[in-house]
């Protein structure tokens with residue numbers, strides 16, 4: 001029995017949309033004196049109640065200007081947040097450069113800590129060398145993660161995985177095996193059925209309602225040793241983890257074959273944590289930060305959930321000194337529509353920042369054997385603004401140096417992050433229209449009020465290390 005036997009993307013939905021039925025209000029006919037007394041009594045009660053409510057409102061207003069939509073329980077607390085990276089084998093940065101713990105070590109920490117449950121939202125799975133017919137020592141870390149997942153399941157940890165439906169290119173043999181061995185429950189999120197196109201491109205782990213990972217690394221052994229990746233580990237953070245679980249539950253429930261995007265959204269998916277009311281977190285017991293999680297595409301966002309695109313725009317629009325962007329692919333267009341269309345939504349925001357507000361813009365895109373040849377034109381076009389009206393716009397390619405091993409689909413900078421003078425943003429999406437209109441992804445925003453050794457400062461150091469490295473090629477408009 002294969003994991004996907006019972007799955008048909010063509011399956012028609014027959015589940016009824018949720019409807020709130022309000023019972024028709026009963027007409028009141030004043031038939032008796034008893035009844036009239038009752039009316040007066042109820043009316044009096046009503047007036048008293050109303051007075052109390054108004055009084056409370058007035059008192060409340062005096063002490064707190066925010067009277068509407070207070071979160072049920074404020075999201076506050078101490079959390080440990082660690083920037084993690086995969087640096088490809090045989091890539092070295094100069095001594096003294098920032099060096100972060102590996103994504104592998106972060107995942108291993110999660111696997112060690114898990115006692116109850118592990119939820120993973122993923123695109124595809126190739127954690128083992130066999131999955132790609134690779135025999136090389138650098139597959140070891142991925143294989144170790146796979147075995148540790150099995151071991152966790154065997155000691156009773158409940159594992160749930162949501163991923164894109166497998167394809168020829170991405171058969172995801174790992175999760176088929178986990179499912180067969182009854183070590184994980186696996187669901188397939190069919191974005192095409194739900195929103196008309198796209199995939200789930202999220203890379204997220206959530207453990208015991210306490211700890212989570214978000215970043216660029218796929219469930220792929222190559223993402224640990226042969227591809228440059230960046231993510232954030234968040235430990236001991238139940239309140240943000242609960243918010244992350246709401247994003248996971250959206251995927252999980254929508255991955256049922258007959259699911260529909262709810263309208264209206266039931267409360268269990270809703271959040272009150274967003275740009276306007278971020279979680280108030282103390283990072284590592286010292287850095288006060290406003291934090292929130294964004295989700296893409298917008299169709300998967302219940303009310304008040306920040307959507308990833310608006311979040312990116314808001315961060316660019318609020319930058320005062322600089323915006324540094326590191327994304328694998330940058331296209332102010334659609335890529336996967338039948339006819340490509342121009343989509344300068346993010347591009348315009350970057351140009352506005354540079355041109356209108358003199359914010360220093362730097363964009364680092366990735367160059368590898370599979371880079372679409374037309375990306376260069378959009379990068380050149382952006383770079384062409386440099387100097388106009390005193391705008392500062394610099395654009396570079398980052399090319400992971402080659403290595404003697406010939407491993408397909410490796411040696412690339414897969415990072416997707418942005419850092420400004422006030423905010424650190426780590427995402428899972430390339431910057432093209434498709435990633436925001438139909439593809440599932442997550443953005444993680446950290447807005448620290450302090451300076452010093454912040455996550456933001458560390459992310460800036462990563463950007464500058466890559467930018468100043470020997471692995472970049474400047475993009476000029478006359479190349």
Ligand SMILES: *[C@@H]1O[C@H](CO)[C@@H](O)[C@H](O)[C@H]1NC(C)=O
Nearest residue numbers: 130131132133134168169171
């Ligand atoms: C690995 O090799 C087997 C047998 O030659 C082949 O069937 C399979 O398609 C290969 N898988 C990949 C990912 O190349």
Ligand SMILES: *[C@@H]1O[C@H](CO)[C@@H](O)[C@H](O)[C@H]1NC(C)=O
Nearest residue numbers: 079080081109234235236237
């Ligand atoms: C999480 O909290 C536990 C219990 O307080 C502590 O032992 C552990 O070191 C913490 N882990 C991290 C990564 O902060």
Ligand SMILES: *[C@@H]1O[C@H](CO)[C@@H](O)[C@H](O)[C@H]1NC(C)=O
Nearest residue numbers: 275290314315318423447449
């Ligand atoms: C960061 O927080 C400050 C207030 O602490 C706020 O003014 C600013 O808009 C926030 N930035 C973003 C991008 O959310």
Ligand SMILES: *[C@@H]1O[C@H](CO)[C@@H](O)[C@H](O)[C@H]1NC(C)=O
Nearest residue numbers: 334336337338339340341342
């Ligand atoms: C794509 O472009 C072709 C040629 O211009 C046109 O015939 C077709 O209808 C377009 N398709 C869509 C979906 O717009």
Ligand SMILES: *[C@@H]1O[C@H](CO)[C@@H](O)[C@H](O)[C@H]1NC(C)=O
Nearest residue numbers: 369402406407408409410411
């Ligand atoms: C990329 O292409 C070059 C030139 O065709 C080739 O030498 C190199 O092996 C390729 N690298 C990878 C990782 O496929």
Ligand SMILES: *[C@@H]1O[C@H](CO)[C@@H](O)[C@H](O)[C@H]1NC(C)=O
Nearest residue numbers: 328329335372414428429430
């Ligand atoms: C975007 O990112 C993914 C990996 O996260 C990569 O495999 C894909 O080819 C990228 N580019 C485009 C143009 O979609």
Ligand SMILES: *[C@@H]1O[C@H](CO)[C@@H](O)[C@H](O)[C@H]1NC(C)=O
Nearest residue numbers: 080081082083284453454455
């Ligand atoms: C927080 O503490 C962890 C564990 O000691 C460390 O790895 C991480 O870099 C710290 N984060 C910041 C922002 O300093």
Ligand SMILES: *[C@@H]1O[C@H](CO)[C@@H](O)[C@H](O)[C@H]1NC(C)=O
Nearest residue numbers: 092093094465468469470471
């Ligand atoms: C770049 O390469 C040159 C020559 O190999 C070396 O001297 C220099 O230190 C390198 N710079 C960085 C930032 O790695």
